[in-house]
Amino acid sequence: MLKVKGITKRFGGLTAVHAVDFEVKQGEIVGLIGPNGAGKTTFFNILTGIYKADEGTIDFENKPIQGLAPFRIAKSGMSRTFQNIRLLKDETVLENVKVGMFGRTKSGLWSAILGMRASRVEEEQVAELSLKAIELVGLNGFEQELAGSLSYGNQRRVEIARALVANPKLLLLDEPTAGMNAQETKEVDDLVRKIRKNGTTVILIEHNVGMVVGLCDRLVVLDHGEKIADGKPEQVIAHPKVIEAYIGKTDEIDETDESEEEVNPIAANS
Ligand SMILES: Nc1ncnc2c1ncn2[C@@H]1O[C@H](COP(=O)(O)OP(=O)(O)OP(=O)(O)O)[C@@H](O)[C@H]1O
Ligand SMILES: [Mg+2]
Structure with a gap:
């Protein structure tokens, strides 16, 4: 490989x-x-x-x-996590994990901003995949918590979920x-x-x-x-x-x- x-x-x-x-x-x-x-x-x-x-x-x-x-x-x-945790501390766990999909969706950022239909469908898919990744790392129930409020160990898990969301x-x-x-x-x-x-x-x-x-x-x-x-x-x-x-x-x-x-x-x- x-x-x-x-x-x-x-x-x-x-x-x-x-x-x-x-x-x-x-x-x-x-x-x-x-x-x-x-x-x-x-x-x-x-x-x-x-x-x-x-x-x-x-x-x-x-x-x-x-x-x-x-x-x-x-x-x-190929996905990765970082030695020094890199999270958006004032965003929710879910938003942080979604970031792992940026650049991977077809309609991309511009149509997302313009609110086109295709991107809304994708947005739902991204949310669904993100929730799956959150579950995989054992953080269910923390989706709406701010990343910065989590314990150190759980912040590392958010990083892993973000790296996993695109199914590397x-x-x-x-x-x-x-x-x-x-x-x-x-x-x-x-x-x-x-x-x-x-x-x-x-x-x-x-x-x-x-x-x-x-x-x-x-x-x-x-x-x-x-x-x-x-x-x-x-x-x-x-x-x-x-x-x-x-x-x-x-x-x-x-x-x-x-x-x-x-x-x-x-x-x-x-
Ligand atoms: N951007 C950089 N500019 C200059 N030197 C660097 C840079 N990045 C790493 N180094 C140097 O390269 C060497 C290897 O560093 P690296 O961070 O890869 O080690 P590491 O094995 O990950 O160590 P640790 O276990 O402490 O994380 C070190 O001497 C480090 O100071
Ligand atoms: Mg190192």
Whole structure:
């Protein structure tokens, strides 16, 4: 479904992503992990067209997509959520989820403004699809609440519903459990399984290694922009390079903060 070859992205003198090969098969749940600053979000930004790669190719469903505008890539069936929640906090949950359909409807924004009949029919369809997405993420009853009044965990769910409303083939989740407690994390785990069951392939960036090991079919590890491991979760987290990448990170923390508790980096949550 997705075939990335030799993707490189530089910011001035910094190579944020370096010669990364990455493949996803239809129906997979793939975890993208790695220490802070490894290049995970940058990689998502390249896939979704927010950044143009300096080198490399990306094929999505056998069509090249590198260099296309974000809305074109979205239209081809790729949706995402953001590491930092991006919601219209003063709009309702329903309105926020509807946004996920903009640019996807035939009659588009102008006819919507002009109130033409076709767009009214579409408006109803958009509302219906949005309500379905809201139900899927378990937010029924919250449709008319203001997004900004929801708990952090529920705001993340609104983001996921917005990404799901157009029924994407591939969903990219950037740290969907950040800031969540164990119970909420478990619910996201269940939700991702449900999304895959509904026919959407998923790539998720996660710091909760315990969660991704149980959830994902495969893990890919980035460190300093390079792919250092790719394979079955249990094998990947036992890989010496992966352990070193994570221990390197805790060593840095220990140097700056003596009071930092010693943690098993592989088992630690974020
Ligand atoms: N727009 C940008 N301009 C300059 N540097 C950037 C930009 N975006 C990211 N970087 C740098 O690229 C590197 C990779 O950042 P990125 O956000 O992709 O990491 P990440 O793996 O998502 O980290 P985290 O786990 O903290 O979210 C970092 O050194 C970051 O400072
Ligand atoms: Mg990130």
